[in-house]
Every structure is written in structure tokens, then in C-alpha cells.
Amino acid sequence: MSTLTNEAPLLTAKDFATDQEVRWCPGCGDYSILAQVQKVMPGIGVPKENIVIISGIGCSSRFPYYMNTYGMHSIHGRATAVASGLKAARPELSVWIVTGDGDGLSIGGNHTIHMLRRNFDVNILLFNNQIYGLTKGQYSPTSEEHKVTKSTPFGSIDHPFNPLALAMGAEATFIARSMDRDPKNLQAMLTRAHQHRGASFLEIYQNCNIFNDGAFEIFTEKSTKAEETLFLEQGKPLIFGAAQNKGIKLDGFKPVVVELGEGVSADDLWIHDERDINKAQLLIRMFDNPKNAGHFPRPFGVFYETDRPCYEDLLRMQIEETIAAKGPGNLDKLLRGNEIWEIQ
Amino acid sequence: MEKQQVLLNDVVIKFAGDSGDGMQLTGSQFTNNTALLGIDLATFPDFPAEIRAPIGTVPGVSGFQVHFSSERVYTPGDICDVLVAMNAAALKVNLRNLKPGGKIVVNTEGFDARNLRLANYADGISPLEDGSLNSYEVIAIDVTKLTREALKEFADLGMKEKDRAKNMFVLGFLYWMYNRDLDNTINFLTDKFSKKPTILQSNIKVLQAGFNYGDTTETFSTTYTVEKAKLPAGKYRSIMGNQALSYGLIAAGEKSGLPIFLGSYPITPASDILHELSKYKTFGIRTFQAEDEIAAITSTIGAAYGGSLGITTTSGPGMALKAEAMGLAVMLEIPLVIVNIQRGGPSTGLPTKTEQSDLMQAYYGRNGECPMPVIASSTPSDCFDVAYEAVRIAVQHMTPIILLSDGYIANGAEPWKFPTSAELQPIDVSFKTTLDEGEVKFQPYKRDEKLVRPWAVPGTPGFEHRIGGLEKQDITGNINYEPENHQHMVNTRQAKVDKIADYIPLQQLDSGPEKGKVLVVGWGSTYGAIKSAVMELQAKGHAVSHAHIRYIRPFPKNLGEMLKNFDHVLVPEINNGQLVRILRDQYFVDAKAYNKIMGVPITKTELVLEIEKML
Ligand code: SF4
Numbered sequence: 001m002s003t004l005t006n007e008a009p010l011l012t013a014k015d016f017a018t019d020q021e022v023r024w025c026p027g028c029g030d031y032s033i034l035a036q037v038q039k040v041m042p043g044i045g046v047p048k049e050n051i052v053i054i055s056g057i058g059c060s061s062r063f064p065y066y067m068n069t070y071g072m073h074s075i076h077g078r079a080t081a082v083a084s085g086l087k088a089a090r091p092e093l094s095v096w097i098v099t100g101d102g103d104g105l106s107i108g109g110n111h112t113i114h115m116l117r118r119n120f121d122v123n124i125l126l127f128n129n130q131i132y133g134l135t136k137g138q139y140s141p142t143s144e145e146h147k148v149t150k151s152t153p154f155g156s157i158d159h160p161f162n163p164l165a166l167a168m169g170a171e172a173t174f175i176a177r178s179m180d181r182d183p184k185n186l187q188a189m190l191t192r193a194h195q196h197r198g199a200s201f202l203e204i205y206q207n208c209n210i211f212n213d214g215a216f217e218i219f220t221e222k223s224t225k226a227e228e229t230l231f232l233e234q235g236k237p238l239i240f241g242a243a244q245n246k247g248i249k250l251d252g253f254k255p256v257v258v259e260l261g262e263g264v265s266a267d268d269l270w271i272h273d274e275r276d277i278n279k280a281q282l283l284i285r286m287f288d289n290p291k292n293a294g295h296f297p298r299p300f301g302v303f304y305e306t307d308r309p310c311y312e313d314l315l316r317m318q319i320e321e322t323i324a325a326k327g328p329g330n331l332d333k334l335l336r337g338n339e340i341w342e343i344q
Numbered sequence: 345m346e347k348q349q350v351l352l353n354d355v356v357i358k359f360a361g362d363s364g365d366g367m368q369l370t371g372s373q374f375t376n377n378t379a380l381l382g383i384d385l386a387t388f389p390d391f392p393a394e395i396r397a398p399i400g401t402v403p404g405v406s407g408f409q410v411h412f413s414s415e416r417v418y419t420p421g422d423i424c425d426v427l428v429a430m431n432a433a434a435l436k437v438n439l440r441n442l443k444p445g446g447k448i449v450v451n452t453e454g455f456d457a458r459n460l461r462l463a464n465y466a467d468g469i470s471p472l473e474d475g476s477l478n479s480y481e482v483i484a485i486d487v488t489k490l491t492r493e494a495l496k497e498f499a500d501l502g503m504k505e506k507d508r509a510k511n512m513f514v515l516g517f518l519y520w521m522y523n524r525d526l527d528n529t530i531n532f533l534t535d536k537f538s539k540k541p542t543i544l545q546s547n548i549k550v551l552q553a554g555f556n557y558g559d560t561t562e563t564f565s566t567t568y569t570v571e572k573a574k575l576p577a578g579k580y581r582s583i584m585g586n587q588a589l590s591y592g593l594i595a596a597g598e599k600s601g602l603p604i605f606l607g608s609y610p611i612t613p614a615s616d617i618l619h620e621l622s623k624y625k626t627f628g629i630r631t632f633q634a635e636d637e638i639a640a641i642t643s644t645i646g647a648a649y650g651g652s653l654g655i656t657t658t659s660g661p662g663m664a665l666k667a668e669a670m671g672l673a674v675m676l677e678i679p680l681v682i683v684n685i686q687r688g689g690p691s692t693g694l695p696t697k698t699e700q701s702d703l704m705q706a707y708y709g710r711n712g713e714c715p716m717p718v719i720a721s722s723t724p725s726d727c728f729d730v731a732y733e734a735v736r737i738a739v740q741h742m743t744p745i746i747l748l749s750d751g752y753i754a755n756g757a758e759p760w761k762f763p764t765s766a767e768l769q770p771i772d773v774s775f776k777t778t779l780d781e782g783e784v785k786f787q788p789y790k791r792d793e794k795l796v797r798p799w800a801v802p803g804t805p806g807f808e809h810r811i812g813g814l815e816k817q818d819i820t821g822n823i824n825y826e827p828e829n830h831q832h833m834v835n836t837r838q839a840k841v842d843k844i845a846d847y848i849p850l851q852q853l854d855s856g857p858e859k860g861k862v863l864v865v866g867w868g869s870t871y872g873a874i875k876s877a878v879m880e881l882q883a884k885g886h887a888v889s890h891a892h893i894r895y896i897r898p899f900p901k902n903l904g905e906m907l908k909n910f911d912h913v914l915v916p917e918i919n920n921g922q923l924v925r926i927l928r929d930q931y932f933v934d935a936k937a938y939n940k941i942m943g944v945p946i947t948k949t950e951l952v953l954e955i956e957k958m959l
Binding site: 018067114315323327342 | 580
């Protein structure tokens with residue numbers, strides 16, 4: 001057997017780093033995300049030259065410059081649209097979109113929803129820091145209400161998006177959430193996003209320590225994380241809490257938080273099923289302000305996954321079927337048309 | 345009664361009726377019939393702005409003008425010899441373009457009290473009866489009644505369906521009037537209604553009834569013949585502008601070996617290119633109806649980055665939305681063909697009317713110093729060559745290019761001496777897949793003698809690289825903010841576009857002496873009108889010449905010299921003076937403008953008057 005000699009040399013995270021100096025602010029959550037992406041890439045089974053990272057504009061959109069793959073730093077909000085064309089033309093490429101809450105949900109919101117409904121087989125990494133970092137600190141479409149920023153000195157009055165609900169509304173086939181401060185979970189989610197065939201929407205909570213420091217502290221800090229987060233695992237009951245003593249039960253369509261013990265066992269709890277769209281809708285709506293009494297913990301992990309044909313596959317099939325039925329195009333026939341006449 | 349035959353040189357017919365009267369079909373059938381006889385022609389359809397304007401009203405009038413001749417034809421004609429008016433509104437809209445003494449073929453049923461009221465004829469007095477048409481030859485036919493009579497035996501057909509065939513009666517009558525046979529239309533109907541035998545039979549019946557009506561009715565004593573034109577020898581077909589443009593793109597895809605990707609958002613009058621290219625899956629063409637104009641161009645940029653022949657098609661408002669992405673394409677230095685089928689502006693403007701008012705937008709309408717080549721088509725069939733050239737320039741110079749056409753060209757038709765694929769120059773293009781001698785590392789912005797950077801596409805091992813919209817260092821393509829580098833890159837991008845002038849033909853005079861009194865300079869769809877006007881004046885012995893510019897940015901290298909050989913330069917445009925300003929700016933020439941911006945083409949007649957003022 002000669003298979004060993006044909007195998008490409010195994011790559012490491014280092015092979016995915018470029019010689020460009022990384023220019024995010026020290027302490028920015030983007031560093032961790034970059035590190036996790038570089039760690040995951042060697043293991044996804046795609047040759048480096050077949051990986052393309054496309055970004056829009058914003059702090060996160062510097063990402064392609066730091067990845068030794070093919071990449072394009074495009075224009076504000078349009079990464080998803082650029083990726084659509086690339087993927088339609090070159091289905092064999094592994095296309096990753098790096099965008100942010102401003103880039104992907106504000107100026108580029110239209111492309112994001114259309115990308116999701118068409119279900120190109122790409123991975124959308126939406127770095128959500130709930131602020132505009134590159135333009136130096138204005139509120140974003142995911143900033144909480146009453147946010148005081150440079151452009152909202154009296155507090156913002158916009159209601160924020162729930163990004164996952166938006167993705168669900170746009171018929172996304174893979175919806176997940178992770179965070180910069182949980183490398184293990186983030187690596188797992190990146191891998192899952194890659195494995196999903198279709199448009200994977202992965203929201204990543206990312207701390208902007210300059211303009212919105214601590215926005216997700218309550219989910220990331222040791223002291224509160226266990227109580228305030230809920231890590232979803234397929235086929236497992238929804239359990240959380242420092243002592244893993246709390247769970248979520250379904251009372252009809254209504255989720256309720258229960259204490260385990262005293263007549264409530266894990267068997268009574270809601271069992272996570274990524275393929276259940278109704279349950280996914282409820283999980284996505286566990287989005288209440290952690291400052292409110294009686295709020296739910298914030299779920300992380302894969303909320304929903306389903307299978308639907310990808311745009312680029314359907315496009316290719318249509319072309320192949322037409323050629324199979326009619327034969328390849330003949331330029332001379334086309335130019336000649338059906339009715340001609342001759343002048344001597 | 346003995347029927348008389350008259351030989352004519354040149355005829356202009358306008359078919360006009362309500363949008364539902366099938367005048368576009370009638371006109372195009374008559375056109376094909378004419379073309380197949382080897383008669384030269386040009387057409388111009390005139391659509392209502394609303395899809396379904398109220399029936400019988402002036403805004404609902406749809407028209408189709410065809411100019412045919414045994415001489416060469418360059419325009420659809422300034423004024424008509426024959427007006428077909430299916431209702432009162434159609435007469436009202438088109439009468440002013442009928443020449444004195446011209447013929448009016450009317451459907452009398454379209455002049456009943458209701459139609460007169462809808463067309464705003466005061467007090468319901470019919471122009472057919474009040475003597476106002478005395479200076480014309482009116483041929484009044486109750487087309488509706490005769491159509492119904494012809495279809496008496498078609499019991500399955502409802503009245504509505506029967507009435508729908510009345511355009512065939514008119515067409516048949518005109519075929520009789522111009523000594524034609526019915527074969528091509530019968531073939532067309534057979535094809536179209538192959539699955540609806542009753543509709544097919546009824547249409548053929550009515551077509552023949554119209555023909556026979558002319559033949560047997562005593563009142564009509566004269567038929568007319570136009571002989572075939574002296575066109576260059578070869579095989580011809582009839583072609584419309586947007587169709588030719590689509591074919592040019594397909595041909596360029598085949599001859600460059602690049603798969604076509606079209607990203608487009610529907611917009612009048614460009615949508616037909618999206619429709620046309622979407623048909624040709626057998627050529628492997630990928631068409632993508634994007635969510636908006638911005639996605640249309642940016643998806644195309646993505647496809648071009650991946651090695652496709654990237655094309656995006658739109659009209660003026662769409663160009664405005666695409667501007668930022670064009671800037672990205674300039675920075676990325678990747679090939680892209682951006683097609684603007686111009687229409688009346690600004691804003692939504694006059695979507696179905698024609699204008700040449702986006703030239704400045706094409707030239708300058710982006711942020712930053714953002715040079716892009718611009719090329720323009722001048723007639724329907726010229727769209728083929730121009731599209732082909734646009735692709736050649738884009739892929740061989742690694743640049744986005746703007747192709748300007750307009751609604752007048754897009755929907756106009758003319759005979760086309762089509763090429764064979766073997767006659768088309770191959771378009772050489774290659775991806776970078778190996779390092780040249782002496783190269784140790786791939787440098788995405790290292791340039792060749794044309795100042796063109798290499799095209800390395802994803803999937804090529806060892807050539808991984810990042811590109812983007814930030815200013816970049818020459819050679820390496822790394823982000824770079826240094827002052828000298830920016831100056832250098834701005835200059836280099838300009839020089840790269842300027843250098844295209846070395847790879848395009850010199851400007852030729854279309855007609856006239858090399859030195860003389862007046863040079864008329866045009867671009868785009870004014871071609872036919874300028875050519876006809878200039879030829880008329882040349883025939884009278886005047887030293888007038890005509891140059892029509894296809895390559896607008898950069899201009900052909902000899903254009904400046906050419907302008908200086910004339911006492912006067914006149915630049916007619918369907919805008920407020922755009923090319924004329926660019927010419928003055930680049931060549932310090934005292935060019936005069938002639939502008940009209942009414943949503944309609946410039947006519948030969950008005951140009952003759954204008955040029956005469958300079959003689
Ligand atoms: S501004 Fe915020 S998001 Fe941007 S690089 Fe700095 S810390 Fe990161």
C-alpha cells in the first residue's frame with residue numbers, strides 16, 4: 001500500500017498563521033477566536049489551498065489577513081454576498097465568513113438572511129461584541145436598550161436583535177452560539193459548523209475590552225458562568241448550575257427552571273434535540289436580560305440543525321441535467337439562431 | 345379590379361395599440377418577415393411605463409416602429425409613413441410622428457364612445473369623422489368584427505379569446521399591402537401554440553383573413569414592394585441589442601475558456617440579459633438573481649476571485665448602488681464586466697425611456713481615485729462586439745470595466761451578419777499556477793509589462809494570499825498606509841488603465857474627409873442618427889465627418905489629433921453634455937454640444953439642421 005506517501009504533511013495551527021502583525025487591541029476577544037480557528041483548521045480535512053476566508057469591515061474583519069489561506073477583506077456588510085458568488089462558482093472550496101454584529105446584522109443584514117435561506121454550504125462566524133469597535137464605540141444592532149455610547153449620550157432607544165432568532169426566521173439550517181472565553185466549546189462549535197452541510201450560523205460572544213468591556217462577563221466569569229449559562233448537548237437533559245443541580249423542564253410549551261432532587265430527576269427534564277425546530281425556537285428565546293429576576297440561563301452550543309439542499313448543489317445539478325438532456329452548448333448554433341438569410 | 349404594384353425605397357411603419365393588443369408581437373413578426381427578404385431595417389419598440397396601465401388610455405399605449413429599405417438603414421426613422429392605430433389613444437399619441445399624407449390603418453372598434461372618452465377626445469367626437477384626418481389617407485377597418493366573423497366556426501373559443509387574435513388580422517392585411525407571404529409567421533405560430541391546436545388554427549385563420557381582406561376588397565387597389573438591400577454578402581439574422589450583448593458574453597466565455605457567472609438584480613431595461621443568460625445552462629453559465637444590486641456585484645466579485653468570468657448587469661439606479669463594490673474591484677484588480685443599460689434618470693426617472701446620461705457616472709462616479717475602463721455599444725448588433733471586447737479588456741488587463749448601452753439599443757433590432765465561432769479571436773487568459781524563474785514567493789501585486797497583476801485562484805497550492813479593499817503595498821499586496829506608497833499605487837492604477845490604449849484600435853472616422861469643416865463626434869445609440877445626418881450633408885457636398893467612439897476610457901491614442909483636424913467639433917448626446925465635457929477636459933478642444941433629453945432618440949432631421957448651422 002502506498003497511501004502513506006500520498007498523504008499531505010500534517011499541518012499545525014502554526015501553518016495557518018501569516019507573517020502579518022496582528023493588530024487587534026491587546027486583550028481583545030478576537031485573539032482567542034483566531035487561535036481557536038487556527039487550532040481547528042488542521043483537523044477539518046480540507047487542504048489549506050481550498051480554504052477561503054471572507055470578511056466585511058470591522059475589527060473582526062481583519063481576520064483573513066492573519067490566516068494563511070486564501071482570503072478576502074471585502075467591503076462593509078458584503079462578505080456573505082461575496083461568499084455566495086464564490087461558492088456558487090467553486091462549490092469544492094471551504095468558505096468561511098467572518099463578520100460582526102454591525103457588519104452582518106446592520107449594514108449587511110440583507111445578505112445575511114438571504115445567504116441563510118439559500119443555504120450555501122459556508123460557515124458564518126458572527127463575532128458579536130454588541131458595539132461598533134472600529135469606528136470607536138457607537139451602539140450596534142445587538143447593543144442592549146438604554147446603552148450609553150458616543151452616538152447615544154442619553155441612552156439608545158433601539159430594540160436589539162436576537163441574532164439567533166433572526167437566523168431561525170431566515171430558515172438557517174444550523175444555528176449555534178459560543179464565546180471567546182471558552183476555547184473548548186468554541187473549537188467544538190467551529191468543527192460542528194464545518195461539518196454541517198449548509199449555511200452554518202455561529203454566533204460568538206466576543207469581548208471588546210476597549211469600548212464594551214465585560215458585556216458578556218456574566219456568562220464568562222468563573223463566579224457566575226455556571227449559574228448563568230446552559231451548555232447544550234445532544235440527547236442530554238438541560239442541566240446547569242454550579243452544583244449541576246438545576247434543570248429546565250417543559251410545562252407544555254413553557255420552559256421552567258426546576259431544582260433537581262425533591263422528586264425531580266434528570267429524567268423529567270427537557271432532553272436536548274438539535275433536530276427539533278420547536279424546541280430550538282424556545283431555546284433561542286431564552287434571551288432575557290440576566291439582570292431581570294427569574295431569567296433563564298443563556299444557552300450555548302448547537303441549538304438547531306436540519307438538512308436542506310445547498311444552493312450550489314442545486315445550481316450544479318440544473319446545469320448537469322440540462323447538458324445531459326440537450327448536450328453541451330454549441331456557439332455556432334446559438335449565433336446562427338433559427339431564421340437566417342443569405343446575401344450573395 | 346386590376347391591382348397595382350408600386351415599388352418603394354424606404355418605409356417606416358408604426359404599430360400602435362393598447363398594451364394588450366399585441367403590437368410588439370405584430371411588429372416583430374413583420375420585422376422578421378422583412379428581414380428574411382434581405383431588406384435592411386431597424387426597429388424601436390416604445391413600451392408604456394406601467395405594466396398594466398388602464399386599457400384604452402394614453403399611458404397604456406404600446407408601440408413598435410420599424411424602418412425598412414432597399415438602401416442601408418441606420419435608424420428606426422424620424423417620422424412614419426404608416427401608422428397602425430388599434431384604438432383612439434394610439435392615434436392620439438402617435439399622430440404627431442406621422443408624415444403629412446401618410447397612411448393610417450385604424451381598427452374602427454377602437455374609436456367607439458368609450459375609447460374616445462378614455463383617450464380624452466373632447467365631447468366624444470371621433471377624429472375619424474370630424475375631418476381632422478383629411479390630410480392623411482385613412483384606412484378604416486372594423487378589425488374586431490372581421491376577426492369574430494373569421495372565427496365563427498370556432499365554437500370552443502370565447503369572445504375574449506377570439507378578440508385576442510385581432511392583431512393577426514392587421515398583420516395579415518399589412519402582409520398583403522407589402523406583398524409578403526405568411527410562411528414565417530405561420531411557422532412562428534405553429535411553434536408557439538404547438539400544444540394548443542385550436543388557438544393555433546384560429547390565429548392562422550385570422551392572419552389569412554386579414555391578407556384576403558386586402559386582396560379581395562375592391563377599395564384597396566395598391567400593394568407595395570421594397571426590394572432587398574445591398575448589404576455586404578454573407579449570412580444574416582435579426583438581432584436585438586440585449587440579445588446580442590448576451591451572445592457576446594457567451595461567446596467570450598467560450599473563447600476564453602472561463603465559466604460565466606452572472607450576478608444580477610432585475611431592473612428595466614437590463615433584465616433581458618439576465619433572462620437570456622439564464623436560458624443557456626448548456627454553456628455551463630451560472631446565473632444568480634441576487635437579493636439586491638450590491639449583492640449582484642459583490643457575488644460577482646466573489647466568483648471572479650474564484651476564476652469565473654464575472655458579469656453583473658443593471659441600469660443607472662443599480663450602478664449607483666454598485667459604486668462602492670466597483671471601487672473594491674479596482675483595488676482587488678480582478679476582472680469584472682459591469683453592464684449598464686442606461687435609462688432616463690435621475691432616481692427612478694423614466695425606466696422605459698432612453699438616455700445617455702450615465703457617462704459621467706461611469707467615468708467618475710466612485711469614491712477615491714478610481715479609474716475604470718469604459719466602453720460603449722452603438723447599435724443592437726454592435727452590442728455583440730462590444731461585449732466581447734469588454735471581456736477581453738477585463739481579463740487581459742485584470743480590471744473591472746463598464747459597458748454602456750441604453751434602452752434604445754437594448755430593445756431595438758437590426759439585421760446582423762453573425763460571425764462563426766472560428767472567426768472570433770481567442771481571448772488568451774491564464775491563471776498563475778507556477779512561480780516564474782527567479783521568483784521565490786508568490787507576490788499577488790507584482791505586475792507585468794501591461795502593469796497587470798497575476799490571477800491566482802483559490803485551490804492553487806502554495807499561492808494562498810489575501811486581498812482586500814485597504815490600500816496595499818505594491819508587489820506584496822500587504823496592507824500599507826505609507827504616503828509614498830499610496831501615491832505610487834494611485835498612479836499605478838491610473839497608468840494601468842491608461843495603458844489599455846496600447847491594446848485597442850485607433851479611432852477611425854465612420855465617414856467623411858480626414859480634415860474638414862465639421863466633425864460630429866458621438867458615442868452610443870446616437871450612431872444611426874448621426875451617420876444618416878452626416879451622409880445626407882456629405883451628399884450635398886459638405887465637408888462633414890463622423891467619428892463614433894467605442895472606447896471611452898481610455899480614448900484611442902489618436903483621438904486628440906483627429907479632433908484638431910476640423911474647424912468645428914459637434915457632440916450630440918441624449919444628456920446635458922457629458923462626453924463633450926470629457927473631450928474638452930482632455931483635449932482642450934472647443935467642442936460644441938447638442939443635447940436633447942426627452943427620453944427619445946435624437947433624430948436625423950434635427951441633427952442636419954444643427955450641423956448646417958456650423959457650415
Ligand atoms: S476595538 Fe474592541 S473589538 Fe476592536 S480590536 Fe479593540 S478590543 Fe477588539
